Amino acid sequence: MILRVKDIKKSFGGLIALDGVSLDIKKNTIVGLIGPNGSGKTTLINVISGFIQPESGSIEFKGMDISSMKPHQIARLGICRTFQLTRVFRHMTVLECMLLASKTHDTGILKLFLNPGEVSKKQNADIERARNILEALDIGHLGNEYASSLSGGQQKLLSFGMVQMTQPGFVLFDEPVAGINPTLANKIFEKIELEKKSTTFLVIEHNIDILMNFCDEIYVMNKGKITAFGTPQEIQCNKSVIDVYLGG
Amino acid sequence: MFQDYILDTLIYIGIYGILAISLNLEAGYTRLMNFGKVAFFAIGAYASALLSIAGAPFLAGLVVGILLSAMFGFLVALPALRLRADYLAIVTLSFGEILRLFFLNEQWLTNGPMGLRGIPQPLFSVLDNNYLVFYTVMVFVFLIICYAFSEKIMNSPFGITLKAIRDDEDAVFAFGEDTFRFKVKVFIIGSAMAGISGALFAHYIAFISPDMFFPSLTFSVWTMMVIGGSANNLGVIAGAFLIQFLERGTRFIKDFADLGIEPSNLRIIIIGILLILFILYKPEGIIKERKRIL
Numbered sequence: 408m409i410l411r412v413k414d415i416k417k418s419f420g421g422l423i424a425l426d427g428v429s430l431d432i433k434k435n436t437i438v439g440l441i442g443p444n445g446s447g448k449t450t451l452i453n454v455i456s457g458f459i460q461p462e463s464g465s466i467e468f469k470g471m472d473i474s475s476m477k478p479h480q481i482a483r484l485g486i487c488r489t490f491q492l493t494r495v496f497r498h499m500t501v502l503e504c505m506l507l508a509s510k511t512h513d514t515g516i517l518k519l520f521l522n523p524g525e526v527s528k529k530q531n532a533d534i535e536r537a538r539n540i541l542e543a544l545d546i547g548h549l550g551n552e553y554a555s556s557l558s559g560g561q562q563k564l565l566s567f568g569m570v571q572m573t574q575p576g577f578v579l580f581d582e583p584v585a586g587i588n589p590t591l592a593n594k595i596f597e598k599i600e601l602e603k604k605s606t607t608f609l610v611i612e613h614n615i616d617i618l619m620n621f622c623d624e625i626y627v628m629n630k631g632k633i634t635a636f637g638t639p640q641e642i643q644c645n646k647s648v649i650d651v652y653l654g655g
Numbered sequence: 656m657f658q659d660y661i662l663d664t665l666i667y668i669g670i671y672g673i674l675a676i677s678l679n680l681e682a683g684y685t686r687l688m689n690f691g692k693v694a695f696f697a698i699g700a701y702a703s704a705l706l707s708i709a710g711a712p713f714l715a716g717l718v719v720g721i722l723l724s725a726m727f728g729f730l731v732a733l734p735a736l737r738l739r740a741d742y743l744a745i746v747t748l749s750f751g752e753i754l755r756l757f758f759l760n761e762q763w764l765t766n767g768p769m770g771l772r773g774i775p776q777p778l779f780s781v782l783d784n785n786y787l788v789f790y791t792v793m794v795f796v797f798l799i800i801c802y803a804f805s806e807k808i809m810n811s812p813f814g815i816t817l818k819a820i821r822d823d824e825d826a827v828f829a830f831g832e833d834t835f836r837f838k839v840k841v842f843i844i845g846s847a848m849a850g851i852s853g854a855l856f857a858h859y860i861a862f863i864s865p866d867m868f869f870p871s872l873t874f875s876v877w878t879m880m881v882i883g884g885s886a887n888n889l890g891v892i893a894g895a896f897l898i899q900f901l902e903r904g905t906r907f908i909k910d911f912a913d914l915g916i917e918p919s920n921l922r923i924i925i926i927g928i929l930l931i932l933f934i935l936y937k938p939e940g941i942i943k944e945r946k947r948i949l
């Protein structure tokens with residue numbers, strides 16, 4: 408198990424968003440997370456990534472307790488997250504966004520003046536890597552455009568590219584293909600599948616066909632609780648799932 | 656005489672240009688609402704002036720002025736940058752006023768409202784006739800250094816992170832950056848630059864007193880940045896140029912026309928109207944933020 412989430416509880420005022428959620432995620436798998444609107448999926452990702460503190464429960468990543476860490480510390484362990492509403496850096500170009508995401512860049516100021524050669528060498532290597540990733544996502548020609556000038560779908564692609572740029576060990580995807588046409592959505596999931604050999608994915612997604620095709624395991628949530636868990640085949644036959652989710 | 660006037664104007668443009676660049680790093684690129692810029696300018700001015708009066712060489716005073724401004728920048732940033740953006744504005748604004756009252760009341764150190772007189776001017780006795788030329792060149796050397804420094808860091812991974820913080824701080828966490836450290840660092844750099852500017856100011860006019868460091872100076876620098884073009888270092892220098900031009904121009908008008916109004920008030924009105932017009936119709940300023948092509 409690369410990620411163990413145990414009995415997480417989180418409420419907002421009177422509303423119980425997470426009511427004792429537990430997950431066990433195996434290394435190098437794609438795990439789907441489905442559930443009706445408001446069932447607590449995004450909240451769960453916010454808790455795992457440290458953006459929200461849970462009231463109780465624990466989170467272990469590679470055997471290490473991360474439940475009290477800050478978001479940037481969790482990110483540094485190689486856990487990368489995306490946001491449901493794509494967040495772009497409006498005044499930055501696509502390539503600048505990619506550079507920000509890189510983990511190999513030097514943000515020190517002293518080094519910039521003492522060893523400028525090395526800083527720019529690393530940056531050039533990053534730019535090269537960024538160009539290749541963008542190229543593979545068919546947005547290579549947009550490298551010098553402002554991120555805010557991209558279409559919604561292109562922004563989703565950029566945010567996927569930024570995730571690749573971080574070379575993460577674990578990715579929390581919050582609806583990575585929402586609003587993207589099915590062909591492109593499938594293409595993104597094919598890329599996710601290719602990365603499976605080095606990365607583990609927890610993906611929130613509403614499109615059942617995509618989940619059935621690409622996930623190894625699926626968790627179903629409803630009203631802050633995990634109501635079903637299994638392989639895509641098992642989930643498809645599960646009566647309660649059909650009732651709360653697939654049936655509706 | 657006219658040449659002297661031009662040089663004097665240029666010196667002020669340089670001094671304000673450095674201040675505008677320093678504010679631009681904090682507010683233009685990183686959106687840190689520093690409304691206490693004048694405080695760090697004053698620290699540079701007083702520290703450098705006091706040391707020089709005590710007999711230290713100009714450069715020693717300048718260096719201590721820079722270091723003290725940077726240190727106070729750090730001390731203010733540490734608690735203030737943990738607060739929400741609007742609180743930062745209040746804390747920095749108050750800091751500037753508290754500092755001014757300190758300079759006003761601590762007579763033993765600052766000579767209170769009478770100010771510090773006879774601040775030595777570097778190389779004055781040697782240069783004599785060409786002094787203004789020398790000082791103009793020196794101020795512009797510092798302006799160019801500050802400009803080049805800002806450009807360099809804004810084109811580095813450090814600068815990219817600052818711009819990202821401006822756009823969406825939470826999303827920067829998700830990429831593993833501790834945004835607080837970046838904000839503190841840029842605040843220290845901005846304060847150090849304001850210290851340079853303050854020291855150059857003090858040694859130029861050779862006399863400083865607390866009433867030169869009202870919050871209005873901070874707002875004047877903000878106006879230069881907004882009108883010139885925030886997040887563009889050339890733009891904010893253009894802003895410093897334009898505001899200086901207007902401030903001086905209004906002084907002359909009274910020689911040619913009967914205004915029926917105090918010229919310094921006219922100046923505030925003109926600059927205020929200009930600011931409103933820019934915010935409404937040209938919010939990007941005279942020179943807009945440049946897209947970085949990679």
Ligand SMILES: Nc1ncnc2c1ncn2[C@@H]1O[C@H](COP(=O)(O)OP(=O)(O)OP(=O)(O)O)[C@@H](O)[C@H]1O
Pocket residue numbers: 419422424442443444445446447448449450451491
């Ligand atoms: N920061 C917050 N403050 C208050 N309530 C919140 C907050 N975040 C989420 N909630 C509430 O918690 C519940 C779960 O929300 P969450 O965003 O996790 O649902 P979701 O499963 O991601 O839904 P969707 O499919 O619509 O994205 C909702 O009722 C929501 O209104």
Ligand SMILES: [Mg+2]
Pocket residue numbers: 448449450491581
């Ligand atoms: Mg959601």
